[in-house]
Amino acid sequence: MNDKSIDIELVERTIQPEAQNFEHQPVSDHSPMHDQTTQMRSSAYHWYVVIICMVAYILSFVDRQILSLMIEPIKHDLMLSDTQFSLLQGLAFSLFYAVMGVPIAALADKKSRIKIIAIGIAFWSFATAACGLSKNFLQMFLSRLGVGAGEAALSPAFYSIVADLFPKEKLGRALGLYAIGAFIGSGLAFLIGGYVIGLLKNVNLVTLPLIGEIKTWQLTFMIVGLPGVLLALLMILTVREPERKGLKIGQDGQVVKASFKNSIAFIKTHKKTFFCHFIGFSFYTMMLYALLGWAPAFYMRNHGLDASQTGYILGIIILVANTSGALFCGWLIDWFSKRGYSDAAIRSGMIGCAALIIPSVLFTQVDNIYLSFALIFVAMFFSTFPIPASAAATQMLTPNQLRAQVSAKFLLVSNLIALGIGTTAVALITDKYFQNTVMVGNSISIVNAVAGVLGTFLLYKGCQYYRDSIQVEKAAEHL
Template sequence: MATDQASMRTPGGRSERYAFAVLALLCFVYVLNFLDRQLLSILAKPIQDDLGISDGQLGLLGGLYFALFYCILAVPVAWLADRSNRVRVLTIACALWSAATIACGMAHTYPQLAIARMSVGIGEAGGVPPSYSIISDYFPASRRGTALGLFNLGPPIGQALGVAFGAMIAAAYDWRLAFLLLGGAGLVAAAAVWALVREPKRGATDAPVLHAATADPAEEAVSFWTTLRMFATRPTLALVSLAAAATQFVTYGTMGFTTLFLMREKAMTLDEIAIWYALVLGVGVSAGIFLSGRLTDRFAARAPQVFGLLPGLALALAVPFFIGFVHAPTWPVALAFLAVPTFLNYFYLTPAVTLVQNSVSARQRTLAGAVLLLVMNLVGLGLGPTWVGAASDWFHPAHPHNSLQLAFYSLIPFYLIAIALHLALARRLKRDGIVQPLQP
């Protein structure tokens, strides 16, 4: 694959148009990535009815079982991507998780489904970190927040399409068919990435510096422990990772059971889910992620505390509406309340990714992105749905008709933890000053 990106910084030029085309394709792959990941929670009710699994077992499938492989393998995969062709790594990963998604649709027992979900996690470990790094080498630091914000529209679009597509297929045919069709689409997307995306030169869009770093860039790229120590010893990186992890505990815990909650405790049907819940997800999360990226680009250069202050304030505003969603007596009222935290809960993602990508050298970006995702997803994705599912099972004997409602209430303290960590990050950034991208 070609690596010549000589005119990458030419505004409005052919290279810029190609950069946006690459961004669009990578965003599409991310849509499929997240759709594969969330289809289990979207189809929770028919899967439970077919396989006879509990809320706790469902939480483990979408949480700990998936996250252990997804998070742990993301680090060695990122290490490989920093030393090799990132486009090739992404292509193989996309093909692998798509094949595993097909296997989910062929599962007939809980152990078979568990193994298939673990395999999806193995494949998806190679999806996001290489994409972060590729995008960061196609867009300069001044526009990286917007570019990464557009890329991060993948999750909300994937969620919305997953709800609409998965619910409609399950209602009209069978939940298994949704997995089979989605896996097939992923295999086509993997071929498109391989054929159309050129591997960019590392650091192609970084501003030149007068004095290069004395360290060997190749050594930077291969040292996972150096990157991990950097996250542990640099307060900014440690705080942004923990703040994002606490936020994801809430978002993944909620998202993993919202469809089941609306159907079982608010009496929504699959057809209603496919229209109204899909609309709330698609509009709310997309708007939150995109707007946070734009605001970050606008204010971060002169007020670096925005990386922590913006998501912290958004989460504080979301709390009363989240309580209203859980307490609402009917599903239309519940969805009206849910629209607000769906918008505000995702103000953390683009600032977190942009801050990390801007704070490390070009040859560390894939691995640094993987370490960020390791912390975020091991805590948020691994423990959030697991917590909610276990709490629902614990409440069920005494409260069989509203066990998920009580489990959702137990997420409120984690909201407060996430707010406190983001405000601590804002104070640290205000003290340290403007975040300057390191050079390769």
């Protein structure tokens, strides 16, 4: 046996006992392996919370969006003009959605956000079903107010929760995943509505126990409304309130209270930033609602599609284009963040708004229906950016105890401008200027052109203001 083989044998004898001892050593509760398993479980739970809130967001958009597909039978049975219908679609919903969001958000910054979301889901689900019982404009208007009031509980509370679950470099993707709920919901609203309308196209009245005879569009509201009650119960049973992180400390060394006054003071401290953020994203969102709210009417009136065909086609476009757009925006925000851009969210919003202008204006101006579908597909992709981008910008700047309230104030402004004014502006231009319902496509183009230019300009200006605000808050943390 040579010297080299003796050396190898000696090394093996030395190493093997240590390896055997290591293999039989029990894993400590505090070992790296245990910590990694715990971290993976925690991460999976955090994504579960996002997913269940996304499902709630899906239901909320099904409940609010299905109205636009049933525009013709509702107008006929309730004897409404385009302007009256736009009030049901826009103002009736956005009024309480925006206004009720402020006091509900104040509770969310102090009390259990999970319970607030669950109660809101159940409330708007019953209100949606109540839309199916409406016999006139006033009853439908009040039911839509209820839908808005219930849905006001979801987004501000969720935005506060998600910032406690994820670090900033993952916040964009989490908000992007949540945001796709809006577009899965809108797509399903068109698909489900199209299917039900097609299924019941030869049926005018349906008889229900205790309720009596109702129209098929009324039955549709009941079908899409009630599943939310089960989701509310699931949330209460499976989701726990997360620990609050990132609380702001005042100059006196005490935690700043979660009050309406302090949220206003914080907004005033960064007034240029929030002006560009609130108004810029509101104009951007106006374009989204003009597309979602009036594209069905455009295709039915100008290209001869029926409600069922329109529902299927737009439903597929929204499910593919809008969901991929929201996820892309979330990725883009994180991509900018990892490269050191403190204005990552505002910057992503500005890019999306600029890219949306041309396709959102042109899809109503081309004669070829397939080219129109191609253009609205591109428009729908970029129309999704304001939801994750505006939310990420707010959460990255705002301290924990004020996040829900600042988010609610943004939603107040955004929905009054985007949903309340935007959808009604399309109807008013059609009714008062063109005085011809077939010209709704031109009205969409006018609103989108003006809103797109204003939104892009404000978000461009907002990037610098936002970077300055981030520096101010970082400096305050080190005082």
